[in-house]
Amino acid sequence: MEINLEKAKSLPRLVREKKPLIHCITNYVTATDLANVILACGGSPIMADHPAEVKEMTRLSDCLLLNIGTPKQTTLEVMTKAGMEANRLGIPVILDPVGIGSTPFRTELILEVLKKVNMTIIRGNTSEINTLYSELSKANTEKLFHLPRGVDASDEDRMTEDNISAFMEAAVLLSSITKAVVVMTGATDIIADKERIYLVKNGCQEMLGITGSGCMLDGVLAAYAAASDPIFESVTIATALYGLCGERAAIKTKECKGGTGSFHRFFMDEINLSSQFEQKGGLKIELP
Template identity: 40%
Template sequence: MKVAAADLFVKVRERKPLVHQITNFVTVNDCANVTLAIGGSPVMTSSPSEVADMVKLADALVLNFGTIDDKALEAMEIAGKTANTLNIPVILDPVGVGATSYRTEQVTELLNKVTFQIIRGNASEILRLMGEDIVTRGVDSGELAISNAELALQAANKLNGVVVVSGAKDAISDGKHTSIIDNGNILLTKVTGTGCMATALIGTFSGVTDDFYSAAVAGISTMSISGELAAAKLQEDEGTGTFRVRLMDAISRMDKEIWMHEVKINEEIPN
């Protein structure tokens, strides 16, 4: 799996996949730029009138619930169904699910209408997608008894797709195999949109393969490794603003060789 994930860095640079993203207005620019930084091509069309035509040109579709409203939901349903018909991978980022009844009800309805190949969220968001009675606080994850690895495995089997659970240790599972990424830096939690950007990266890698497990591993680990590299370059008088710029620099420089050298990955089957 590690070699398969590493090879995707080469494929993305060669193929420049078009990644259609219906995302939130807080992070739309960063999601577009991170897609470019890793080698993809972003398109951020969100009008219900044109998303079907745009998705037909895309290699992957990312749906992000960050600033959800009725118009965005309409566009997501149209785009998602179109992508499913054309076998284009669809990636869900259920930002803040569980915070409000509207958000929770709408993501549940969307899950019933659209098939998702990959879902990425924090632990509380993923638990809420599984039907657990948990309330999230904005986009933060609370303290939970279950490990990210166990949760990813259970969620992958229940939701019938690859699930990425973000946290201090990211976990990825397809229901049979589970990987733990032990990279990252606390500063990633101090910059708005790093989770959304990670999902954009996952979507970019998904646009060049049908091995969605490896795509998820490559995408989430790229963000975690880049956070480590960016933080390591900070000087004493530099803070989150400089970190944000250096994070994008690190992503733009990421390649197969750097990734293989830096990634801390373990495969685990939770009991």
């Protein structure tokens, strides 16, 4: 499959026209930034996680986003209720398995959610995707991953030219098991399903310096997946565009001799203005 560059140019505008409602069951660390980035790219966020109302809120939404970042006693009940309702209605569901492998509790929680809810998209860093694949594929005798440090990829799981093929294999195999589009973020982002794979080489080092850049990407993916089919293509374009916004924000930050705060502001501005700037040649989407 070749990426349709005309669709890449029109998709940000389409998201704004459709203004999809994204139901986020997410973590308290990045909730504000997640809501703001969904608004910035043209979507509409709603964040409801009480067991008594999650099914009703999901029925109103165009996409459901499940982020395991800060689990609590009701997380399993809430996510399975909302996820099963989304599955029943054919609403896309995104899972971010934040920090899987850090503790047995967190790992078991994520696996329990996956037993009951069919995911449309799974987005995680290299450690999270490799850990999830290994947990779901007990046939593996040798684990391909190292336990993540908090929510970051472990040093051993940093993506390089030498090990990228192993990461691509894990992404494809995880997609084969879950039937979801897998988005693995790292030095190079990998978007895969069981038949296709693309590499996205947009992004910048400054994106690692702000808390929640991965959670914010979840929100952009949700808005784009809700606005346009096929989802694989929309997610690939959204991932590249997100990284391009980071690159443009980094340039502006250097021009004003700013730091992390300036980058965060410019980054949100670029996402908000993404339907207006010319993308041709800026999106770095490649076949492996």
